[in-house]
Amino acid sequence: MKRALVFSLLIALGSHASVAGANGRFPKAQALVTRPGSDGRELYMRATFGVMRSTDGGASWRWMCEPSLGYDGTWDPAIAVTRDGVLWVGLPDGLAYTRDGCDVTRVPELAGETVKDLTTDPAGQRVWAITSAEGRRSFVWSGTPVKGDAGGAPLRWERQGAGLEDMHLMTVEVAPSRPARVYVTGQPFGTVRGRLLASDDGGRTWTGGVNTLADDGPLFIAAIDPKRPDRVFVRHLHLAGSDLLVTPDRGKTLSHVLRIKSSMLGFAKSADGATYWAGSGLPEDGVYRSDDRGEHFAPVGHTGVLCLHADGPRLFNCANPFTLGGYALGLSEDRGVTFKPVSGFADIAGPVACAGPDGGTCARTWPETRAFIVPDAGAPSASTPSASSSATPSDAGPPAPSAPSSRCGCWVVGGPNRGVDLGVLIGGLSLAALRARRRTRGRRDPAASARRCE
Numbered sequence: 001m002k003r004a005l006v007f008s009l010l011i012a013l014g015s016h017a018s019v020a021g022a023n024g025r026f027p028k029a030q031a032l033v034t035r036p037g038s039d040g041r042e043l044y045m046r047a048t049f050g051v052m053r054s055t056d057g058g059a060s061w062r063w064m065c066e067p068s069l070g071y072d073g074t075w076d077p078a079i080a081v082t083r084d085g086v087l088w089v090g091l092p093d094g095l096a097y098t099r100d101g102c103d104v105t106r107v108p109e110l111a112g113e114t115v116k117d118l119t120t121d122p123a124g125q126r127v128w129a130i131t132s133a134e135g136r137r138s139f140v141w142s143g144t145p146v147k148g149d150a151g152g153a154p155l156r157w158e159r160q161g162a163g164l165e166d167m168h169l170m171t172v173e174v175a176p177s178r179p180a181r182v183y184v185t186g187q188p189f190g191t192v193r194g195r196l197l198a199s200d201d202g203g204r205t206w207t208g209g210v211n212t213l214a215d216d217g218p219l220f221i222a223a224i225d226p227k228r229p230d231r232v233f234v235r236h237l238h239l240a241g242s243d244l245l246v247t248p249d250r251g252k253t254l255s256h257v258l259r260i261k262s263s264m265l266g267f268a269k270s271a272d273g274a275t276y277w278a279g280s281g282l283p284e285d286g287v288y289r290s291d292d293r294g295e296h297f298a299p300v301g302h303t304g305v306l307c308l309h310a311d312g313p314r315l316f317n318c319a320n321p322f323t324l325g326g327y328a329l330g331l332s333e334d335r336g337v338t339f340k341p342v343s344g345f346a347d348i349a350g351p352v353a354c355a356g357p358d359g360g361t362c363a364r365t366w367p368e369t370r371a372f373i374v375p376d377a378g379a380p381s382a383s384t385p386s387a388s389s390s391a392t393p394s395d396a397g398p399p400a401p402s403a404p405s406s407r408c409g410c411w412v413v414g415g416p417n418r419g420v421d422l423g424v425l426i427g428g429l430s431l432a433a434l435r436a437r438r439r440t441r442g443r444r445d446p447a448a449s450a451r452r453c454e
Contacts, residue, residue: 016090025049026344028371029318030076031216033452036124040311045318046079046088049369050362051089052348053101057157058316058329061348065369066360070094078117083124086154088143090115095129097154101352102360103401109157110141116169122176122226127155128203128388128401130169134189140172140182140203161204175229183251184234194219196251208251215240222267223276227294233257233276233294235264244278246294252352260285268315277315277336279305287317287336295346302335303330305375308314321345337399345373359391 025048035042037066045061052061066072069089078090089096097109111435113131120127125145132138143155171371181200184206193216197207211219217238225231230250234242242264245254258264258278266279266287276290278297286302307318315332317339327341348370351362384446 010265025074026322028306029206031307031328032238032316032318033079033081034311035081035083035085036120036122040314042078042081042085044081044163046076047328047345048076051077051079051087053087053352054343057274058342059347060343062101062352063350063362063366064098064352065347065371066367067102068101068361069098070096070106078115078129080118080120081124082120082127082154084154084257090118090126090129100354102354105153107143107153107155107157108173111140117172118175121179126179128154128172128182130168130171130172130184130447131158132186134168137165138167138169138186140162140184140199142202159208160202161353164197164206167195167197170218173221173224173232175224177228178229181229181250183221183224185221185234187218192216192218196232196247196254198250200341201412209262210252213254214247219245222278223269223273223294226269226271226273233267233269235267237263242280244297251437257290260288266305266317268308268310270310271312272359275310275335277309277310279303279308279317279336289336300333300335301339303339316342349374355399382404442446 019352027047027049028305029045029047033042033044033047035044037042041055041057041060045052047052050066053064055060066075069076069077070091071089077090080088084090086097086099087101089098090330092114093112095107095113095115097107098104110129114133115129115132116132118127127143128140128145129141131141140160142160146153146156149167153350157401164186166188168189169184171185175183180200180202182203184197184203185194186197187194192213195211196219197206197208199206209405213236217236220235220237222233222244223301224233228248232247234245234247234254238244240262241259243256243329244258244264244267244412246257260280262280262282264278264283265281266277268277269275273293274291276294276297277287279287281304283302283304285304286298287305287308288297289300290297303317303319305317305319308381316334317330317332319328319330319339321324321328321344325341327344329342329344330339331342332339337449345439349367352360354360354363363402426432
């Protein structure tokens with residue numbers, strides 16, 4: 001039965017069907033990145049309905065809608081931000097970038113490619129991308145800063161090596177202490193047995209790929225030790241839950257450092273690699289922390305997280321805003337023990353301000369979107385009693401148009417999606433694990449089903 005489920009998920013994994021309107025999904029925050037080299041106040045949040053930008057540390061946001069960035073439906077794009085403030089967005093048919101959320105440019109070198117993941121070097125000057133689609137070779141691409149005039153393009157993109165045959169790539173990361181060391185995870189098309197591959201020449205040639213783990217399931221790179229390029233943390237999602245694995249030898253051996261019975265949706269590390277955090281979507285499993293460079297983890301809090309992001313002394317989490325007292329973005333000031341609300345979807349002040357008589361594509365669809373993402377448009381925001389009406393970010397345009405209120409707030413626990421296929425796979429594996437968990441415990445897990453309002 002489990003084997004049949006796994007292969008059914010693979011069929012779903014290969015599908016990229018779109019849905020109309022508000023894309024048919026419950027609104028939730030999924031990922032958070034900080035502009036490298038900034039004062040930490042410029043944040044970008046990816047949600048199920050687009051990408052938001054904040055210039056005040058997450059207290060308020062401006063919205064970039066999916067069509068303006070070049071995608072729609074259930075595609076959850078990989079995003080990366082470079083030191084110069086350029087936002088890069090991975091698309092099912094290419095790669096796009098924007099400096100202001102209004103003028104969006106496609107990268108010609110990656111036209112027609114399915115971009116699965118993006119990452120930057122620690123300085124935020126270079127970007128790496130992976131492309132992967134069934135029936136085609138998978139590649140690592142390197143974007144390097146342009147010297148001189150190149151028609152305004154901030155990076156020059158080059159495909160690395162001959163690529164990988166029959167390998168469905170999922171994640172990519174670059175070793176902070178050795179930029180030529182690149183890691184990717186993926187699995188052969190038609191399987192869900194993840195592999196970790198390493199390259200010492202920037203992605204031109206690869207070694208590794210042996211998986212002796214007992215459970216099938218995809219692998220996702222969680223972090224690379226900032227001082228030891230051979231040491232990598234990998235998340236492993238499978239039918240029994242989630243494992244955090246570590247390799248000290250660039251993937252030759254993998255050992256368990258943490259195992260939970262739910263989906264490990266968040267992971268973060270301090271800049272020096274002394275502290276690591278892992279988080280579950282379920283509050284009962286909550287947040288775990290390691291204070292010995294990832295050798296051992298211990299539970300420290302009971303907050304369910306949809307993402308984790310460490311920036312200096314700050315630890316952010318993405319959360320479910322449709323629970324009682326819920327929020328979209330939270331902040332921990334006690335190293336993961338507790339989180340306090342920073343902002344909710346009511347703190348999105350509207351779309352980015354673009355030139356034109358009607359403010360652009362996003363301005364036209366904003367009233368409907370706001371009604372969908374804010375259960376009660378007249379209710380106080382998560383951060384302050386009147387933040388939704390007083391928010392004035394530095395990049396704000398005209399006041400956001402009013403929208404009819406909606407009483408219905410529904411949610412499901414999601415995953416660290418880097419493309420629609422990733423979300424389908426994680427969600428399906430997690431659902432199977434939760435069903436098995438309910439059977440063994442003899443009770444229903446409240447976080448496994450949608451919350452319905454009347």
